[in-house]
Amino acid sequence: MKRFLMVLLATFFSLNAAYATRLKDLINIEGVRSNNLIGYGIMVGLQGTGDGAQSQFAVQSVVNMLERFGVHVDRNQVKLKNVAAVMVTAELPPFVRAGQRIDVTVSSIGDAKSLQGGTLLLTPLRGPDGQVYALAQGPISLGGFGAAGAGAAAQKNFLTVGKIPSGAIVEREVKVNINGKGVLRLSFRDTDFTTVARAAEAINAYLNGPYAKPLDGRTLALYVPPSYRGKVVSLLADIGDLSVEPDVPARVVIDERTGTVVMGENVRISKVAIAHGNLSVQIKETPQVIQPPPFSAGQTTVVPQTQLQVKEEKARLVVLEEGVSIGELVRALNAVGATPRDLIAIFQAIKRAGALQAELIIM
Numbered sequence: 001m002k003r004f005l006m007v008l009l010a011t012f013f014s015l016n017a018a019y020a021t022r023l024k025d026l027i028n029i030e031g032v033r034s035n036n037l038i039g040y041g042i043m044v045g046l047q048g049t050g051d052g053a054q055s056q057f058a059v060q061s062v063v064n065m066l067e068r069f070g071v072h073v074d075r076n077q078v079k080l081k082n083v084a085a086v087m088v089t090a091e092l093p094p095f096v097r098a099g100q101r102i103d104v105t106v107s108s109i110g111d112a113k114s115l116q117g118g119t120l121l122l123t124p125l126r127g128p129d130g131q132v133y134a135l136a137q138g139p140i141s142l143g144g145f146g147a148a149g150a151g152a153a154a155q156k157n158f159l160t161v162g163k164i165p166s167g168a169i170v171e172r173e174v175k176v177n178i179n180g181k182g183v184l185r186l187s188f189r190d191t192d193f194t195t196v197a198r199a200a201e202a203i204n205a206y207l208n209g210p211y212a213k214p215l216d217g218r219t220l221a222l223y224v225p226p227s228y229r230g231k232v233v234s235l236l237a238d239i240g241d242l243s244v245e246p247d248v249p250a251r252v253v254i255d256e257r258t259g260t261v262v263m264g265e266n267v268r269i270s271k272v273a274i275a276h277g278n279l280s281v282q283i284k285e286t287p288q289v290i291q292p293p294p295f296s297a298g299q300t301t302v303v304p305q306t307q308l309q310v311k312e313e314k315a316r317l318v319v320l321e322e323g324v325s326i327g328e329l330v331r332a333l334n335a336v337g338a339t340p341r342d343l344i345a346i347f348q349a350i351k352r353a354g355a356l357q358a359e360l361i362i363m
Contacts (some may be wrong), residue, residue, distance in 0.1 A: 002049030024240030027220075030185035035092040035174055037133055042108065043084040043115055043140065049159075050084040055110035058085035065121070084112035088123045088136050090168050093116060098173055101166035104136045114159035115140055125168060136168035179363060180234045186220040193217045194247035202242045250358035254344050257363075261343045264358070272355040 042061055043050075051058040062083055063075045090104040106120055118140050121325040125134040178184070188196060196214045203222065204213035213221045228235040250266040292298025338346060350356045 002299060020243035020245045022060065022240060023202070023242045023244050024236075026190075026195070026199070026244060026246060027186045027188050029178070029236065030187050031305055032094045032178065033174055034094060035133070037090045037092055037125035037127055039088045039123045039167075041086050041088045041106070041136065042121045043086045043108075043112075044082065044115060044116040044121060045119045046082045046084060046112070046115065047117055048081045049114040050082050050112050051080045051108075051110035053079070055080065055085060058110050061085055065219040071248075084108050084115060084118065085110045086115070086120065088120065088125060090125055090134060090136065092127070092170070092174065093132055094174070096170050096173065098170050099207050100170050102134060102170060104164045104167040106140050106162050106164060106302055108160040110288060112160060114142075115162055116142055116159055118180045120164060120167070131172060133172045133174070134168040134170050136164065138164045138167040163293055178236075179230055181232065182229075183222050184222040184224065184232065184236075185215075186222055188218050188220070190246070191218045192247050192249065195244065196220055196283075199242075199244045202244050203239050245246065250355070251361060252347055252358050253363065254347065255363040256344060258342050259339075259344065261347065265360055267358040269350060269354075270355040272350060272353060274350070312346065 007188045027068075040061075042058075042065065048201055053059075058080050059075055059078050062078055062080065063073060066073055076260060086110070087104055087109050088104050092102065096102065104120075104125070106115065108115055118139060120137055123136045124132045125136055126132050141164065142159060142162040144322045186199075193214075196219075200214050200220055202214040203220075204210055207225055209225065211223045211225055213223070215221050222235075222239075224232060224235060248264045248266055250268065251261045252267055253258070286304070288303050290301050290303055292300065347356065347360060349363075351360045
């Protein structure tokens with residue numbers, strides 16, 4: 001516990017020092033984005049771990065595929081032990097060109113037990129507009145394995161989801177033209193007015209003119225200078241390396257499932273007194289059999305013997321002065337012997353008392 005708080009304290013002290021981040025790591029360019037693709041396909045070559053007879057859509061898919069190849073079969077006689085119906089998803093990055101390859105993810109949608117060793121047949125990948133943007137095909141990589149016998153089984157990772165690296169060829173491009181624009185909109189990944197204002201100041205100082213204008217707490221308008229007309233890529237490359245110090249909001253994030261507490265450096269607490277102690281109640285039941293006297297009409301009964309033990313630790317009272325820093329707060333909580341689970345209860349109580357000057361987020 002002491003080691004945990006020491007590491008926590010060291011981390012918070014390191015946050016007090018000002019740090020700068022490249023502008024390219026804080027923003028996205030409006031209109032420059034990836035697009036999601038999806039398709040329905042068939043995985044073949046499985047070792048008896050494919051879809052069962054209940055997956056009628058898989059049977060119909062195989063029958064339709066064979067019909068296109070001129071093979072006529074009775075769907076009632078098709079048994080799919082080595083075939084599985086899958087959904088294929090991919091992300092089409094910006095500026096990708098026709099003929100380039102992208103990764104795809106394959107997921108079973110039937111009752112297949114494993115996709116290990118399977119090969120995806122040619123699958124069209126469509127965008128939200130219904131157009132085909134890529135064609136996927138190839139052997140799947142699960143990154144795990146599964147083996148089972150009569151009395152034991154072993155499995156690593158999920159066997160019904162896998163990837164095909166470079167498994168799709170791009171057939172259609174998404175046109176993105178940024179060189180012809182006179183105004184670019186830079187969208188910040190986190191909303192903060194201070195960070196946007198600092199970024200505008202850094203850009204204007206570099207370009208030696210009022211070319212950057214904050215629009216709101218997340219968006220910045222960048223007017224292309226005359227010297228960069230037709231060279232927007234060079235403009236973005238130059239300003240992308242500018243150093244900007246992002247502002248960190250006062251926030252405490254609590255994950256009750258894992259007992260994790262993360263606090264930002266700007267968290268402040270008003271003057272408050274904290275007393276925290278543990279109360280434990282232990283109840284032990286011991287059944288006791290009571291036999292009736294010989295030749296009597298009594299019956300054997302079981303009487304529970306209850307032992308109750310209550311233990312309450314002495315709580316130490318700690319007073320936190322107004323505006324204490326993270327380091328002082330951690331030292332104070334360390335003094336009362338607070339565990340990560342205790343921190344959750346303490347911060348919730350401080351927030352309810354109105355003394356926590358930060359946003360409390362419980363995951």
